[in-house]
Amino acid sequence: MMLIQTVLAFLVVLGTLVVVHELGHYLAARWCGVKVLRFSVGMGRIVWSRRFGRDQTEWALSALPLGGYVKMLDAREQDLSKIAPADLAREFTRQSVWRRIIIVAAGPLANFLLAILVFAGLYMYGIPEPTARLRAAPAHSAAAQAGVQAGDLVTRVNGQAVDSWSTLRWKMIDLAVDREVARIEVMRADPQRPGASRTEELRLRTDMLSVADLEGDFLGKLGLDLARPAAVLGRIGADGPAERAGLRSGDAITAIDGRPVADAVAFVESVRAAPGRALTLTGLRQGQPFTLSVTPAPVSKDGKTFGRIQAEVPMAPEMAVSSSGPIKALGQAVVKTWDTSTLTLRMLGKMLVGEVSWKNITGPITIADYAGQTARIGIISFLSYIAFISISLGVMNLLPIPVLDGGLLLYYSVEVLTGRPVSERFGELAQRAGIGILMTLMMVAMFNDIVRLIS
Template identity: 50%
Template structure:
């Protein structure tokens, strides 16, 4: 049933985004007194329609749910001879170049406005998310060598305040594209700190980071992750568990392995995985008593490797959370900034992919979007609305690219018309459309290929 939930969430997302985009075109066309013949959600054959308003605009639902369009009175499609003389002043091509620019750009602008609106609502309401507190950092990692430590709370990146993990990761991704040094402000609580901790400034070198590597997950590249609870508590046992046979009980707390203190659950799992069929001495706390038990992890296959396993269920402690919230004015300003930053980041990534400085693996298609739509819708309304905002920005940016058949392609034509004082010849426009269509088909093929690699493990292993 998950695939059905994903499909429904995807269709709802797409319906919202396409409706807003096309309504942008529609409303500005009406403001410019251009006659709108049809407003369609979906492409292809019309399966339902109703005519409304003094212009009897046809509001339609078409059979293919991918996309939509606004059909205006246009002599290029209908022929000027088939348009009544009284209607010609309302024909699209009769409008000034500035009106045509306004109508075409209104679709992407509507997507940006939707993102700003959604983010504003979310920031006013308050968005709960993990605090930007760092997990244990390998001593060989870039972050550790730069001076970051377990439990550090990130408060600012390059002078910009950070309120949560998502914002921290986002600002680090932006810094990674810049490929320079990044200054982090950290609140550190240790044995020498006064009440509330001490502030530390740490410079992280990012010149080694290449957005082709590690699928651009800059935090993994640096050796950073979310801090976890230090409590490692047994919740239950799976069949034939060596831990149960050794005498461990539900509620036992694992303190050390081979006299090495454990930092969190992940640390414990990594130690067990690294020691298949090797006896391990565990320091166990049961209520007020501490004692040592020897346990031998069984060997099992995982992702083509032999790993150790105790076949236990561990209690998952909740992450330390914070609420990112602002008053309406601050929320609006924060939303505009986030929409702008996301748009610029998207353009930079596209530029890096075109120049070969970023992997084409980052191109995603409808299968991946549907998967994320389903996941976020199951997580909750706040996460789902955040997802819609991100995709709305992506749709706006994509449509502004100067590719013929997209809004950006028409804006390029009209910009040339402004510079030259005359419209581009129809022959050049037709050639541009064919080239643009070919380019879009190539992008779609790459996106579908990437979707298959991501979502079907067999293909993923095949390509690794």
């Protein structure tokens, strides 16, 4: 079932992005007066088609579901000798350079517009997200050196407001890519005034991160982690180690073997690290202290052994839901799309100079995997993923690589500056080089996908 769900989610993502991208080209071509012969979702052999409209445009589904295309009346691809004179003026290459620029640019712009509309809708609806409240930083980490304390609530990074954990992560990776110092404003309890809080600014270095660190949990490498609730037990499994030891639902664990337990995550980690070894638990039960001993049962999985006491320990972080009005949501969506696009370009630039690993390039297998994962999480995560992939598709298509939209825009920009089109010979050589570049990128992406799948 998971495989079927992953495949269906991937087809929805891919189909949506391809249709939106090609629809941008199609609508722009129609607006500029160019005749469209075919609109295809998919590449290769046509498996289904129908003709509609005054121009009898062929709407088709093709065999290979990786991409799509809009086929226009084009002298470079069709024999115009049998074309009606009325249609000759609607041929693509006879349009002004500005019209050709509009038609080519409309595809990537449609992807950006889709992302903006999706993000705006999510901001209006309200996205439940963890707040940017922090756990105690591990000793000797960059966060500990900066002075991060348990319970700190991040409100700003380098003067920009932070309203959720995802916003914090986004702003931190933006700084980490350039190895800049993060000026983090936090709200923390004021020890001088019980119940009150105060604002402090911390300076956290990101230059200690390596290129490999940016590929995974880079916030964890800096020592930043989500605050978690106290270790309070939930449902107790029947006849498990916890029940036999006398533990009950609602028990708050404060120490293990005399060492304080910071939160639910710390408690679970301590239990998992002690298979078959008796642990002395200290805690509170209905406000009264208690001490008892429990021995986690050893459980083996994937060649590793860990301890388990069969007791639920809720670890959900503090959540917040905020929704915006239409105008504010649209502004937030535009900013999000712009920031994502510029970060994507900067990451690509860092890859070219070796400052970021090429392992970050992903292909259809990883995209399908993430599509399935986000679909299982919920509609909000799935829509967010579609928006992010739409931005990536828009950015990639604008790269100045021949055979991509960005390569054609580069040609037309040269034509605007020089007053004459790029020569056919140069165009052919550039197209071959572009195909070579794309094939290389596809091979790298597929290799990375396979490595991720195996590991």
